[in-house]
Amino acid sequence: MQTGAVRERAATLSREPGVYQFLDGDRVLYVGKAVDLRDRVRSYADPRSERVREMVRRAASIDVAVTDTETQALLLEANLIKRHQPRYNVRLKDDKSYPLVQLTDHRFPRIEITRDPDPGATAYGPYTDKGQLETVQKAIREVAGLRGCSDHKFQNRDRPCLDHDMGLCAAPCTGEIDAATYADRVELATRFFDGETGALAEPLRAEMETAANEQAFERAAHLRDRLDVVQAFHGTGGDAVIDTGGSRIVDVLGVAVEGDGATVARLHSEGGKLVDRDRHRVQTPARGDGVPAILAAFVAQFYAERALPDTLLLPEPPESDDLEAWLEAEGVELRVPGAGRESRLIDLAMKNAHQGPDRDGAARALGDTLGIDPPRRIEGFDVSHADGREVVGSDVVFVDGQPAKTDYRRKKLPERNDDYANMDALLTWRAERALEGRDERADPDLLVIDGGRGQLDAAQAAIEAAGWSVPVVSLAKAEEIVHTPDRQFDWDHDATHLHLLQRVRDEAHRFAVQYHQTLRDDVSTVLESVEGIGPARRKRLFRRFGSVEGIRAASEAELLAVPGIGAETAAQLRRRL
Structure with a gap:
């Protein structure tokens, strides 16, 4: 890198603490820490030794x-x-490092504490207190049933091991749990390590209260101690609390304006506890649109088809009388806090908004290799069926390298045993909805197709016929070869941009298989024989309870909470099941 390039890069950085890496492609040349990232990186524009000067020259980014x-x-x-x-780093010769926790890159991921993560694994940390980390890992295994065994022990089992008997594993090795349900449990662990304390704390608290009510006081005390560790894990001393004067549901918004677009971060709380965080990209037609205009447009569009919160905290007034009148009529309290706890929540939302771009360089490397801008928004597609029956398609979305599950879509397709025709139909549906303005989501920067050259050609033909201009690639599972319309790539197995495509591809496959299995269960279930239960109500029941066994175990009150299920229908369900 030239010294001018170093200064330009430093000027884009924040003044917060962090870690910086000088890279030569995928190879890390140097790792350093900084109290102020901008000042520390800028210092490399004037190297003080020949060794540092050589390192800067070799670095590409x-x-x-x-x-x-x-x-x-x-x-x-x-x-x-x-x-x-x-x-170029001074390296210790011993093996000591701080522990991390990883979810391995398997169909049924393993959770374990490690100092050397496996290739492709999702790792969290580092952490200084291994004892605390071990307590949290065991709590996750008790709540979610994630496996902790080695691949050798996992394979070729004909009955569950002792961990299953102890309530630490759901035994995916012997088919005691299906892949889709296991994936949902892995997501619980992911949400917790991403900072959502309540994802793990709430199930533990419920189990503790049940034990206390059953006078199993030793068990309740054990769960209480474990809950204390879980709540303190993210350094908050408990769940992230949003004190908003007793409001039940609160959303906090932060905005980061970036050229002709902006990122809006949303913190969502229920019952005074932070339960969700997400980011959304907003395109601004006029460069220079300010935060008030962006907030007004975002609030109107985001909540048009979603439940409104009781309280909405904003960094600035939206300056839209119509919007404020609508919120007031809907009973939403709009506040722009100036100081105190609520102001600190706005600061946190703003900080999340400014974390928008993909930080690990995978999108940047992918864009450079494909000859396109770094793809911030990627959509993945797959088709699943059983010999041409119950044909479904999936459309999953990743934003800044992370799944955006509220933007996932799925499509029931005509029944035929033709993967290429099915992919053509799926992409035609997506392209036409985008071009006709019937899809409220932003256009993607890249499409990823699960499959080889044939599936890619079908997808490319569909979007070209519709007149939709979006780059498209495909990735098949066998050889992990990336196909584009005019060439193919065989990247190193540890390339970060390949891992990004694999995550999108695998998630599209999982989502398609899950929907296909739901439809197969739906048509074969005993619910068909229950009078008054049609396809729409069956779908609602499966979404709420997951399976026939879940419906059978539901109380009458839980059944009545499902839209469309009345007292007579609930009584019939309980009699039949």
């Missing part, structure tokens, strides 16, 4: 990761040096 504290930066730097062994 600089990547950064923002942390909340200097301590987190220190721990992350130590683990990155251990993992990558950069040429």
